Amino acid sequence: KQEVTQIPAALSVPEGENLVLNCSFTDSAIYNLQWFRQDPGKGLTSLLLIQSSQREQTSGRLNASLDKSSGRSTLYIAASQPGDSATYLCAVNQRGGADGLTFGKGTHLIIQP
Amino acid sequence: DGGITQSPKYLFRKEGQNVTLSCEQNLNHDAMYWYRQDPGQGLRLIYYSQIVNDFQKGDIAEGYSVSREKKESFPLTVTSAQKNPTAFYLCAVAKNEKLFFGSGTQLSVL
Numbered sequence: 001k002q003e004v005t006q007i008p009a010a011l012s013v014p015e016g017e018n019l020v021l022n023c024s025f026t027d028s029a030i031y032n033l034q035w036f037r038q039d040p041g042k043g044l045t046s047l048l049l050i051q052s053s054q055r056e057q058t059s060g061r062l063n064a065s066l067d068k069s070s071g072r073s074t075l076y077i078a079a080s081q082p083g084d085s086a087t088y089l090c091a092v093n094q095r096g097g098a099d100g101l102t103f104g105k106g107t108h109l110i111i112q113p
Numbered sequence: 114d115g116g117i118t119q120s121p122k123y124l125f126r127k128e129g130q131n132v133t134l135s136c137e138q139n140l141n142h143d144a145m146y147w148y149r150q151d152p153g154q155g156l157r158l159i160y161y162s163q164i165v166n167d168f169q170k171g172d173i174a175e176g177y178s179v180s181r182e183k184k185e186s187f188p189l190t191v192t193s194a195q196k197n198p199t200a201f202y203l204c205a206v207a208k209n210e211k212l213f214f215g216s217g218t219q220l221s222v223l
Contacts, residue, residue, distance in 0.1 A: 004155065032210060043117075043203055043214030044156075089155065097163070098146055098207040099171065103155030 002027045004092050006104035008075050013083060013113050021075040021107045023090030027080050031096055035064050036089045038106070044089060048075070080111045116140040119204050119215035123221050126191065126198060129165030134189045134218045145187040145206040149173060149200045150217075156203065162187055191220060198222060 003026045007074040015021055023033070032051045036044040047065040048057045050073070056065040077084060087106040095099045120135045138145065144163045148156040158171030176195025181187055191198045197199040199222050204215040 022170075036212075041217070041219070042121075043216045044212070046211045046213065050187055069194060075216075076177070091156075093210070096210070097161075098144065098210075098212050099158060099161050099169065099207065101156075101158070101187075101212070103157075105155045 002092060002094055002102040004090060004102050005103040006088075006090055008107060008108050009105065010108040010110075011104065011108040012112060013080060015016065015080060016053075017080050018076065018078050019080055019109075021077070021088050021091075021109070023025045023073040023075070023104055025071045025073075025092045025102075028068050029094065031100065032066075032094045033066055033073050034091045034101075035062075035073075036091065038089060040087075047088075051101060082111045082113045085109055085111045117204060117206055117215040121218060122216070124195060124218055124219060124220045125218065127223050129193045131192050131198050132202075132220070133202070134191070134202055135190065136187045136215060137185055138187075138206050139185065140206055140208065140213065141184070142206045142208050142213075143184065145181070146205040146207065146212070147171075147179065147187070147189045148203045148205065149178075150198050150203060153205075158181055159202075 025070040035047045050066045089106040090104040091101045126132045146161040147202045149161040160179040162168035178190045202218045205212045
């Protein structure tokens with residue numbers, strides 16, 4: 001059974017710093033991997049989707065990498081801002097449909113002004 | 114996401130009562146999903162539907178029921194058989210392998 005672990009569980013950094021969030025998974029036979037953002041009491045917003053054949057995806061100040069063989073993905077946030085404060089979740093998909101998603105527990109990020 | 118509406122935002126259930134959570138979408142997508150989120154936990158799949166009049170159990174379907182009579186609507190009923198229903202419930206719609214979520218319903222037990 002696929003297991004997804006996110007480290008650290010919580011992170012607090014000053015504004016302006018670059019930071020890395022980590023996601024690891026136990027079964028490397030994945031179809032794709034997604035990073036989501038969740039604000040308190042809200043639904044999830046998809047940030048980046050990486051296919052199993054890709055190494056990385058970029059959107060603005062966000063960069064997600066995937067090393068399928070080692071079972072790891074990282075989300076890099078450049079020049080962090082207070083508005084980046086949220087919980088970031090990683091989800092691994094082992095087949096094409098969303099019913100194959102396994103979610104991590106998330107990293108709770110606080111950016112100090 | 115503006116195209117997915119969940120209601121109500123907060124819901125309270127009395128013991129022995131069935132309650133229904135609403136999920137409506139105007140994105141014209143076929144696949145819809147219900148997830149449960151407990152504090153500090155990842156999301157767990159309850160039920161999903163890939164087409165009208167068809168749905169499948171997810172990982173934690175016991176104590177829940179769904180229907181899919183219309184493409185736009187995928188309501189979730191939390192039955193009295195669900196002994197620990199307090200959680201945040203999220204509805205999602207899939208397009209091009211990405212998931213788009215509603216704003217969620219917080220269900221609590223009185």
